[in-house]
Amino acid sequence: MTRLYHIIKYVFLITWSLFVVFPFLWALSTSFKDANAITSGARYLPWVEFKPSTIGWSSLFAGDSQGINIIDPFINSAQVTLIAAFISLVLGTLAAYGLSRYKFRAGFVKNSDITFFFISQRVMPPIVLAIPFFLMLKEINALDSILGLVIVYIALLLPIAVWVMIDFFESIPRELDEMAMIDGCTPVGAFFRVILPNSIAGLVVAGMFCLIFGWNDFFFAFILTFTETQLLPVAIVSLNSSVTPWWSLSAFALISVTPLALVAIFVERFMARGTLAGAVR
């Protein structure tokens, strides 16, 4: 019975792992193909089933003559994601701390309503805000710019930061704040000197979520930029809708998902320690 269970378990784990890894391996294999290797049907193993070629990878760095440019979108994506994630994390952490330690009241609005306002932004479908954002950025001359995207992405990421950090601060005992203040810290000083250094785990988790949702957003970047400030997801979709060969697409896709795939290693570390559990509830 136990043996049967073990066999089923390992078959399941291996099958799922293959399913998860398959698109990446397929993309890797395709990125080394040329026209011959692709039009002759699905081929998997280089050298065995087809002769590998590096045109897929070299086409990405050949400069504008080939019409494919991965470097600029990569830098743009990195800039927008990092700046927006950083600002969201700073503002979100402050707000989360405020909401977890103080009582706010304005008419019928209480703490829980403010928290709900932040978190409820996640329910908002991007399409609802797309056209007004477009007009708003046009008004302040920020269409097709890093600045414009950063503004919009803050609205996207701030709720995530607040959501993760509130739960995290709730798990830090208030005695810690009180002790710091007895030692002569101001409330703001207590936060920066005592609470913040004890919140690294929460900050890392919140930061990772901000990076994931920032880097992977497509829709806003798609609506609010044209040619000047292309981000990676938009760049690959526009390549996909023109006649771009599979080998270039595959190489492009692999480069654009690799940075965050590496983040998985860090997430696993925090997941196993149970740091995430608090953030979930």
Added chain:
Amino acid sequence: MFKAKYFFLLPALLTLVAIILFPLLFTVRVSFSSWDVYQAGLDYIGGKNYLRVFEDVRFWESFARLSLMSFISVTLQYVLGFALALAVWKQVRGGRTLRVIFLIPMMTTPVVMSVIWRTIFHESLGPANDLLGVIGIDAVPWLSSSTGAFVSVLIVEVWQWTPFMFLLLFAGLVSLPREPYLAAAIDGASAWKTFWQVTFPLMGPISIGAIIIRLIEASKIMDTVYVLTSGGPGTATETPSYYIYIRGLRDFQVGYSAALSLIYLVVMIVTLTLIAKFFTRLLNGKEVG
């Protein structure tokens, strides 16, 4: 004295309000106008757009489709994610590596992976049909038939987001208390019984949290559909987001698409709140009984 509490809260609150408020109010206002390709401006036509929404069969069909899509994909994600979390919870060979592998899809950009999935589902040159051929199954018209396209979107959604369920549920399993398990072991309960009487109930709150989060995200499905099928063939995979995108940004019916998106938002909020209430009641009922 300036109160410290405002130093903490106000920067974030004011930033978010400043960014969100105008677009939201603008959408409300524009939904009462006839703004389209011919007439760009804020005239006032009353509730005509809203009446049109209620008669728009294509829009409501996209809702039914989204409900079916979210129901199937979130159910699969939950069952698979839970099974994976349980399988690597206790000591497994290569556990860490497996966990990293299981997480990777949720870190990848949906549209970018959809570009790859398109090549996988390619009918004559893609590996999906090739591998099916190996086990003797006829080629499937993945992206050119209604059912095929629908299933393709589901496969990609499950691939992409099961990791998220896995992440939350595994984090939940790790933080479970030990005492109930000791008690179950002393009673000599089987693994099967222990799961249904101890693990599953203890995982109730976190399961509900995870399902609700996934339903919220699933209600916005758009990126995958855009790249994989463009809503097609016909309207076989069109979701409300995608339909509103077509009306608003392709046909440029700004006024009408604003009305559509507000109705969409309201229906989404009401539905999700009801589902959340239902789950919470289910959970409380279980604890009593």
